Amino acid sequence: MTELYFVRHAHADYSEDEFRRPLSLKGIKGVERVTSLFNDQRIDAVYSSPYKRAIQTVQGIAKYHDVPIQTVDALKERQLANGAMENFREALQRVWQEPSFAWTGGESNQQAMTRAVQSLQSIILSHPHDNIVIGTHGNIMVLMMQSFDTQYDYAFWQKLTMPDVYRLSFHELTLLEVERVWQDY
Template identity: 30%
Template sequence: MKQLILIRHCQAEGQHKDSPLTQSGVNQAHRLAAFLNKQPIKLDRIISSPFMRAIETIKPYADEHHISIEKDHRLQERILSNEPIDDWIDVLETSFSNFDFRLPGGESSNDALKRGLEVLHQALQDEEHEHIAIVTHGNLLTILLSQFEKEFGFINWKMLTTPDVFVIQKEADKYAVEHVW
């Protein structure tokens, strides 16, 4: 039975692509590895955002199980704008209610959704692996989950933790989402 394990990265020092995990985030990454080890499934493939905080989140598990981390730029966090935004929470909320909304130099929810879904669909069609981790960021994770649970949106984004873990399970032509962290 195909399962995708969607993981939001652990606590990081910032939002820049090279921002490392905080010391607390490093501890979270080790707790995440222990949590994943206790699950009835064992990951057999890992695809991650190329951002440092995402890679460092799954690295303890990957190292322990000798699984390579495939970096995929389509899993990087969505850019709301190339300019600073004072009211970014309001802008983000608008982007969840209007998937076509876009600021200059930014990416709409639909743009991010398209690239994220490409990764998920490719993973779901991968016949060699059954349990695939997808490591990404809160904004993109929320947009992706909204495709499996229609009510999933801005309020859910606000409640995400670092890290956070969801399992998408495919049975026949149906998908079930479970929040496991």
């Protein structure tokens, strides 16, 4: 069995530079709690989106367990559109309602899911019987989860926190169980 932990990044300061956007002070405090969740567990590998906020969120876990962070470009957040959208929530809701629809310069849900799931499956198959942490983002995380179980959708995405942590148990590529392990305080 492979135990995969999706760690959605902690709160980040807004910036149009998605790649270098750092965690906020609030986010840095959240990272301490995220790291402590994994102190009593065996962690065999840590992967992350290449975005700074995702890497920062899992750095403490990697350091504590003395494993490198392996960045995977395909795990980056979905590109919604070129530039900022006037009404982000409405724009996002549309791509969830119409999985093949994409805004100009953006990815559809189908495109983003295909990109990320191919890498996710490779990671899972490379780590049978391992405990893996993946530093990720809300949209792409839910799309990856949805590829295994359609109950993970826009409404589920809306309930996520920053940070958030979900454990997914796999036998090969079969999803057996999902559990939220993050507790808001």
